[in-house]
Amino acid sequence: MKLVSWNVNGLRACANKGFGDYFREVGADVFCVQETKLQEGQIDLDLGGEHEQYWNYAVKKGYSGTAAFTMKKPLSVRYGIEENEEPEGRILTLEYENFYLVTVYTPNAKRDLSRLEYRLEWEDRFRDYLISLDKLKPVLACGDLNVAHNEIDIKNAKSNRGNSGFTDEEREKMTRLLEAGFIDTFRHIHPDRTDVYTWWSNMPGVRAKNVGWRIDYFLASARLAPLITAAESDCHVLGSDHCPIVLEIALD
Incomplete structure (x- = not known):
């Protein structure tokens, strides 16, 4: 099974920058996106008719939002942590026979850290x-978690320590999540690989020089580890300030 996750930073804009070409090329069984930044009816996305589409729109226009496009119809779909309670459209859960798939866009603490307290409370929830x-069946969780977990996951760790996305508090929440029975699938496959990132600033030359952060993840219940066959970042794919990430796992 192949799964893809991509923070598209506005799906309408990304659709004009090659989203459809990549979607068809990668051939994912399930393709998850974050930061769709649109409302129902604002895009006519041609996926070839083979994929079911599920959308969690933010109440605020042009903001946040998640979606999942899947070739295998889920048993159930949940919008938010509690049913229909999450106004920023950040979480979408698809239930399949043998696992749950969660796509998530974690809140940003903001540059001045004014939303850090909210972010940390959200992390606990x-x-x-x-x-x-995970108590019911294994979990795959993917998306933009808005944190570079360890120094290996960010180009300039020393100068960025304490900045939004690399505060000690945010990194500790990621550690606690993994300690709760989950693995970072990329690090499971590539524990020591450096200079692989998923987000780059829009400042001139930054992406060309690969001065990036790895803040997009596929997490998995630890008991799924033996089934993981590949975990990669498609860093060459443009269209957003994030790149897509890909997981291949022996699940039906």
Whole structure:
């Protein structure tokens, strides 16, 4: 099974920058996106008719939002942690026979860290949610988690320590999530690989020089580790300030 996750930073804009070409080329069984930044009816996305489409729109226009396009119809779909309670459209959960798939766009603490307290509280709720699902069946969780977990996951660790996305508090929440029974699939396959990132600033030359952050992840219940066959970042794919990430796993 091949799964893809991509923070598209506005799906309408990304659709004009090659999203459809990549979608068809990668041939994913399930393709998850974050930061769709649109409302129902604002895009006519031609996926070839083979994929079911599920959308969690933010109440605020042009903001946040998640979606999943899947060739295998899920048993159920949940919008938010609690049913229909999450106004920023950040979480979408697809239930399949043998696992749950969660796509998530974690809140940003903001440059001045004015939303850090909210972010940390949200992290606790998200962790508890994944744990509750994991008690029922294994979990795959993908998306933009808005944190570079370790120094190996960011180009300039020393100068960025304490900045939004690389505060000690945010990194500790990621550590606690993994300690709760989940693995970072990329690091499971590539524990020591350096200079692989998923987000780059829009400042001139930054992406060309690969001065990036790895903040997009596929997490998995630890018991799924033996089934993981590949975990990669398609860093060459443009269209957003993030690149797509790909997971291949022996699940039906």
